[in-house]
Amino acid sequence: MLTTANFLQYTQWSGIATLVFAALTFLAFILKWGIRFRLVGTTGFMLVVTAGLFGLSIVPLSRTVIPGAARYTLVYDNGSTQAVIATSPKITPTQLEATLRQAASNLFSYGRSGTREDDNLTVRARTIIHRETGISIPVYLGEVKRSLLSHQNSPVTVKIYTDNFAKLPKPTA
Numbered sequence: 001m002l003t004t005a006n007f008l009q010y011t012q013w014s015g016i017a018t019l020v021f022a023a024l025t026f027l028a029f030i031l032k033w034g035i036r037f038r039l040v041g042t043t044g045f046m047l048v049v050t051a052g053l054f055g056l057s058i059v060p061l062s063r064t065v066i067p068g069a070a071r072y073t074l075v076y077d078n079g080s081t082q083a084v085i086a087t088s089p090k091i092t093p094t095q096l097e098a099t100l101r102q103a104a105s106n107l108f109s110y111g112r113s114g115t116r117e118d119d120n121l122t123v124r125a126r127t128i129i130h131r132e133t134g135i136s137i138p139v140y141l142g143e144v145k146r147s148l149l150s151h152q153n154s155p156v157t158v159k160i161y162t163d164n165f166a167k168l169p170k171p172t173a
Helices: 004-031 036-058 093-107
Strands: 073-077 082-086 120-132 135-147 156-160
Touching: 004 036, 073 093, 082 093, 093 120, 093 135, 093 156
Parallel strands: 082 120
Antiparallel strands: 073 082, 120 135, 135 156
């Protein structure tokens, strides 16, 4: 997987290529070459590519990996303060806590905005159980809250609904 360091190196090379095209364009205007306007377009395109690569070199592309976390699927996200993830009904409370912490870290972004009443990102975990054929019941297993104001040092509070774990089907051996 490409890292931010790779993108920074590509940005440097693209910046050098942009400067070469800009010098070539300047030379083409002085010497009145027929391709001078094409070189203007090429230089502009290289500026856009360089700016895009620079943006990718700043933003981390990796996700947080917390040991013991289970796989989850994002099923709802309002883009602001609430998200819901789906997990397997075979998840344990220990796995759920790690999964909620991982989801809260991965779903945090500086683009999310809180409200006056709530400046926390709330991620709820649910699973689906099937009591009878054709009847599915969503069961909320826990939630995690973290501040939207700071990514570093923000307290993360995890609540596990242990009473809802009793509703899950027991594994058969």
